[in-house]
Amino acid sequence: MKTQHTELESLYRKRASGHWRDRLLRFIQPPLPYVMNPAEPKDMPMGRWNLYLGGAGLVVDGYVNVDLLAIAGVDVAADAEQLPFAADAFQRVECDAVLEHVRDPQRVMSEIRRVLAPGGYLHLVTPFCHPYHAYPNDFRRFSIEGLKELAGPMEIVAEGWRTGPTATLLVVVIEYIKLLLPFRAWRAVSHVLCGWVLFPLRYLDLLLLRSPEARRIGNHCYLWLRQPDP
Numbered sequence: 001m002k003t004q005h006t007e008l009e010s011l012y013r014k015r016a017s018g019h020w021r022d023r024l025l026r027f028i029q030p031p032l033p034y035v036m037n038p039a040e041p042k043d044m045p046m047g048r049w050n051l052y053l054g055g056a057g058l059v060v061d062g063y064v065n066v067d068l069l070a071i072a073g074v075d076v077a078a079d080a081e082q083l084p085f086a087a088d089a090f091q092r093v094e095c096d097a098v099l100e101h102v103r104d105p106q107r108v109m110s111e112i113r114r115v116l117a118p119g120g121y122l123h124l125v126t127p128f129c130h131p132y133h134a135y136p137n138d139f140r141r142f143s144i145e146g147l148k149e150l151a152g153p154m155e156i157v158a159e160g161w162r163t164g165p166t167a168t169l170l171v172v173v174i175e176y177i178k179l180l181l182p183f184r185a186w187r188a189v190s191h192v193l194c195g196w197v198l199f200p201l202r203y204l205d206l207l208l209l210r211s212p213e214a215r216r217i218g219n220h221c222y223l224w225l226r227q228p229d230p
Contacts, residue, residue, distance in 0.1 A: 030195025033174065034167030034219060035202050037209050041158045041224055044121040047091020051115065053080050054098040063094065068136075080108045088117040096125045097220070099150070100140050109150045113227065122154065122225040129168040129217045131175045144221045154225040163219035164205035170198050171219070 052063035058073050070077040078084050080095075081104055093112050099105045112122055126142040142150075144159050174194045178187040208214050215221075 028192055030192055031199045031202075033170035033195065033199055033202055034163040035205055037160060037162050037164065038206070039209070040160060040162055040222055044092060044123065044157070044224060047117070047120070049090050050092040050094075051083075051085070051090040052094045052096075053112075054096060054101075055094075060094075064090075081111060083111045083115055085115045087114050089115050091117055091120045093120070093122045095122065097127065099124070099126050099142065101135055101137055103137075103139065105140070105150060109152065113152065113154065116227045118227050118229045120227045121157070122223075122227070124150075124223045124225065125162055125220055126222075127220050129172075130219055131171055142221065144215065144223070147221065147223045151223065151225050153228060155228060156223060157226050158222075158224040160222060161209055161214050161218040161220070162222045164209040164214050165217045165219070166202055166205040166208060167219035168217045170201060173198065 046062055050063045052058075052060040052065045054067055055063070055065040056067035056069060056071055056074050058065070060073070065073055065075045066078050066080070066083070067074045068077065068079065076084065080098060080102055093116050095108075095112065099108060102108050116122060124147055126147060128141055128143055130141070132138050144161075148156065148159075174191060177190050177194055181187045181190055
């Protein structure tokens with residue numbers, strides 16, 4: 001586990017590095033192979049205190065940013081399975097692409113419910129059809145129905161797909177091409193080239209996400225949940 005954390009810390013620091021080589025690599029990185037679903041709600045109310053889980057390397061204004069490592073952007077270094085906060089402390093919790101990386105998602109959800117105040121909102125986002133990505137581990141995938149099983153007594157306010165079938169296709173094609181190449185440098189070059197060539201196709205998801213059949217090979221799904229009043 002120590003080695004995994006060291007590798008993760010190295011990755012985050014490289015993303016923020018001011019070294020010319022790291023800045024060049026960031027500059028030539030292609031656009032992301034997905035577009036966000038414009039129908040996903042974003043305006044749930046925030047309170048004085050709000051919690052963001054897994055935001056290392058990000059600037060998340062208005063939130064207490066919690067991640068495993070005390071690096072740039074992180075306010076509190078802690079494990080999501082044992083949050084160091086009092087009950088009912090937060091009005092809104094963001095849990096974006098975290099549950100696939102934890103060993104016990106039920107325990108994480110229990111902790112979130114504990115620290116979320118009555119009437120507060122929880123935003124869950126998880127991958128469904130998406131390649132393996134270890135930060136530092138990758139344990140599982142979730143459908144919308146799977147997220148609902150984790151919701152427990154919380155009220156479901158909204159559900160849907162954040163990124164769609166085209167995102168799934170593009171990330172798989174890029175990873176597949178990289179698998180065919182024997183050298184790390186070749187894989188890095190192919191990642192950049194394929195990303196730039198293929199990314200315009202991502203806008204097809206603006207049409208495909210309107211179909212209920214997008215769930216068959218959707219990329220990331222989401223739930224908005226509300227903590228019941230006492």
